[in-house]
Amino acid sequence: MLYLIGLGLGDEKDISLRGLEAVKRCENVYLEAYTSILLVEKSKLEALYGREVIVADREMVEQGVESILEQAKTMEVAFLVVGDPFGATTHSDLQMRAKQLGVTVKVIHNASIMNAIGACGLQLYRFGETISIPFFTDTWRPDSFYDKIKKNRDMGLHTLCLLDIRVKEPCFEALARGKKVYEPPRYMSVNTAVEQLLDIEDRRKEGVYGRETTAVGVARIGTDSQCIISGTLEELLTVDYGPPLHSLVVPGELHVMEQELLATFACNESTPRIQKDLIIDEEDEEP
Amino acid sequence: MLYLIGLGLGDEKDISLRGLEAVKRCENVYLEAYTSILLVEKSKLEALYGREVIVADREMVEQGVESILEQAKTMEVAFLVVGDPFGATTHSDLQMRAKQLGVTVKVIHNASIMNAIGACGLQLYRFGETISIPFFTDTWRPDSFYDKIKKNRDMGLHTLCLLDIRVKEPCFEALARGKKVYEPPRYMSVNTAVEQLLDIEDRRKEGVYGRETTAVGVARIGTDSQCIISGTLEELLTVDYGPPLHSLVVPGELHVMEQELLATFACNESTPRIQKDLIIDEEDEEP
Known part of the structure; x- marks a missing residue:
């Protein structure tokens, strides 16, 4: 069994x-x-x-x-x-x-995050296809999920973005020297996810979303330290969500109750912020 | 608190x-x-x-x-x-x-059903908008969810159909006589849901699905007596899923692994069937 x-x-x-x-x-x-x-x-x-x-x-x-x-x-x-x-x-x-x-x-x-994301105030039945956002590298910046956000938003649906987790990835440099060494674990932050999304919009320019689009960054949903912050993508870039795991929601059309609930999580003066120069490094943060 | x-x-x-x-x-x-x-x-x-x-x-x-x-x-x-x-x-x-x-x-x-439905072999991230199917009455046969299934299927996405629950509904005949009496609880069966879906397709004729479309009927997901049956809508009409709660999934495009998993739940000779004349009455079944 x-x-x-x-x-x-x-x-x-x-x-x-x-x-x-x-x-x-x-x-x-x-x-x-x-x-x-x-x-x-x-x-x-x-x-x-x-x-x-x-x-x-x-x-x-x-x-x-x-x-x-x-x-x-x-x-x-x-x-x-x-x-x-x-x-x-x-x-x-x-x-x-x-x-x-x-x-x-x-x-x-x-x-799981697939149903607990309802905690952010958006109705679960109004979510479309869920996407996964992988870490960009210097040579690999995929954007197929951009089309999925577009389709969801065209239908007025919300998009749950699951963010990359890299655990026990072999270190290729070490492998080349014949050693089996693993990279430190990496967990994508909401900040990195938003940066990458904006990078894609800057390239594709199809107006699927922009710096003024409302979204919701969440961390450690379902735990005592859970963090839910709604704001424009620009605002979400500046927030310190704390330790992993993070997820992001790009909403579609908002019903009145959803608007009211999102407002209770709105980014404001008391929201913890990250130092700007940390934004670049947080991909390497440890659990 | x-x-x-x-x-x-x-x-x-x-x-x-x-x-x-x-x-x-x-x-x-x-x-x-x-x-x-x-x-x-x-x-x-x-x-x-x-x-x-x-x-x-x-x-x-x-x-x-x-x-x-x-x-x-x-x-x-x-x-x-x-x-x-x-x-x-x-x-x-x-x-x-x-x-x-x-x-x-x-x-x-x-x-909740929103994530446990993954038990049927379809990947959660490939579900589109969730729909609710209400009981038809003689005078009220809504079909707005037909358009949602269409949009989901156009995008290759699966549709989770939540089926109507009527608990403690006031009995209008009794109310008219000045008494507060409640109707017995009603839980929509997969069979009724499929009948209603086929009724809508017969009216709308947009070919969103048909009697040969593969779907999955589920009951009591997450319990010891859970029932998961995949088959054509025609086949699903004949299955006895047992007591409530029931749900239905109308899949979109099936990936190879999803096909293989669905096949393990396929309707066959050992699947319990309902007597044809019961199909008409099962809306009234008790919990």
């Missing part, structure tokens, strides 16, 4: 009673740690579960998943996922491979 | 540890019971919480919410919501009224 268990958005206390019962029954417990990050130490999970928690990084899941599935044929195995198990394509894939091997899969759902 | 606490999708064990801690701290505990239904007895919640649970029906929330907010000015009050607190517009409204009265609101998220 393979349990896919959502941990929710914050710390060890966001697991459901059902999830906790299951994980306590399992002989082996894996924690998926590359499509999202847990905002709590692994040791706290272990103390709560009374079980060792094995961190499953990208390599392990991509190369070693067969051994996890093999175990699940005869044992109860838990695969813990931050948020909900179906927030990332990987876990649908894992479920399918389990089914193919005749392993029973039981999913225990939880909150 | 007002806690808006998501209960998740199944029974009393789907609350998070964080949510349970909060509800145990609260002096008054309300359960919202008209935008969704709990699949478990209220007494089980009360046994788990060690608290009386007051059922807040539509009338109470629409007319009596001020008294709940008044309590929350000086006490810890819990407002429990099936799924996630932001699944329904009502709760955003409640949050805003609380803010206006200076009541601190703390939200404890949970799974």
